[in-house]
Amino acid sequence: MARSLWTGSLSFGLVNVPVALYSAARDQDIHFHQLHAKDGARIEMRRFCAEEDAEVGYEDIGHGYELDSGKQVVLTDAELDAVAPRKTRTIDIQSFVDAADVDPILFDHPYWLIPTGDSEGPRRAYRLLVEAMGDADRVALGRFVLRTKEYLVAVRVRDGLLALTTMLFADEIRPAKGIAPGGAKPGKEAVAQAVRLVEALGDEFDPSAYRDEHRKRLRAVIKEKEKGGTIQAPEQDEEPAVAGDLLEALRQTMADLNAKGSGTKGKGSGTKAKGKAQAKPKAKSR
């Protein structure tokens, strides 16, 4: 089991629930090191003063911030530490809101909160919060300090446990203004046709049906290189042309779907929607 990133207590009102924080996401990316091409030795990054052209130790490095005036303000580590929020052992729940009102676009990194301690009391307090929150479909909003940063967090019930998510602040979401096209709304018949098509291509969400093909391909690239082979970039899929008659394209796709029967309900991984032939006139290399 992974190590906890933080331990403390979740507090709301005067109730305290001792918890440990675990990441709910793990890094499965393939990582590379920088090497010197000539001798294959590892590259080290060293810090140099641009003016003196001399190496600088960590203790002589400060944090520069450029003001609008162009003037630079330099803060030392100690000064930044002074501004850092005081480290507390609590996640302070400030309010509860309706889960449906919190758009997931605000969610950043997911974590789990797990009860700690050997005694029965804390475990029951944890379970109590799970039961009381889960029933009401509420999300708890709070703040807490992880390392040197204070986060706004949402705590909700997921799979019978408390799931914590760090959140973005509203001003970090760009306004969507200016992105939506103007003009008339689409016709009722067209929408109805599109809805029918979306439903026809509808399926349950089955996360296990999707694998990271990119990771797999990157591994294959590395393996090929290890054997001394050469790698060729694949040709890119062609962009399908926009249908002249949108409604006709919808009908055509629907007809193709019906002709193939209800084959879309399968659990295939990443297989395409039917009727692709029309969308892609030219063969692609795969």
Added chain:
Amino acid sequence: MPRSIWNGTIAFGAVAVPIKLYSAVEAKTVHFHEVHLDDGARIEHRAFCSKEDKEVPKDEVVKGFELRSGRYVVVDREEIAAAGGTRSRIIDVDRFVPLADVDPVFFDKSYFVGPQDDGADAYKLLQAALEQTGRAALGRFTFHNREYLVAIRAYENVLALHTMRFADELVGPKDLDVPRAARKPDRREIAMAQQLIDSLHEEFRPGRLHDEHREAILAAIQAKAKGQEIEPPEDVDTEPPDDLMAALEASLGKGKDKGGKATKKTSSSKKGSSRRKAAA
């Protein structure tokens, strides 16, 4: 009008929606650059060969994947890009799933989707259909030489695209060692906890929640610019009671006296003032 970061086509069946992608998130974290304390000059990162102890020009730096044997396989930029798949111009929609079934833990990065000039009608249609059905389109596409699984859904009057985490990137309850309570909380405790949750219930108004940490750092920068000293804030901690039932009762008593919102306000203004002191 924001600038787009990717252009391509959402395709399902014979339907093609030419779109542009925009970033939806603009992190407001205060960024510093490294400077030399002695002279205020910028710090540069220079690549050195660990064997030769000599600086290495950029074009002599390559990427290596470490094998278990400790040996490295060198892979160049084009070769890594070759693993990016074939969908650099197309978002291949696979199926439409109920948005409510996709737990937000699957969402990684968020983007907005807008139409290209010739795609307004198709875009509006897809937006309307996704909004009406409450479904998200799942598909794959290649962005910056990397293939992603994505979910596209209605957001306000536009479409939002989320890159998705794969199931094996998530830590589930089975991966954790969760201690269970021997006895479930009883009905009276649950009722009281719910009462407490209700008393702290608010309408979600994200605009009212500020990044106090960001504000404190910016205030410190301003203070320093004026030649003021930066002092650490005072600690304020309260010791809560230990007994669960007593805590619930005490919290409810408090909630009833002042109302949930009042409780919240006092706690946040307390914090604000200690920060202000720190910055002043």
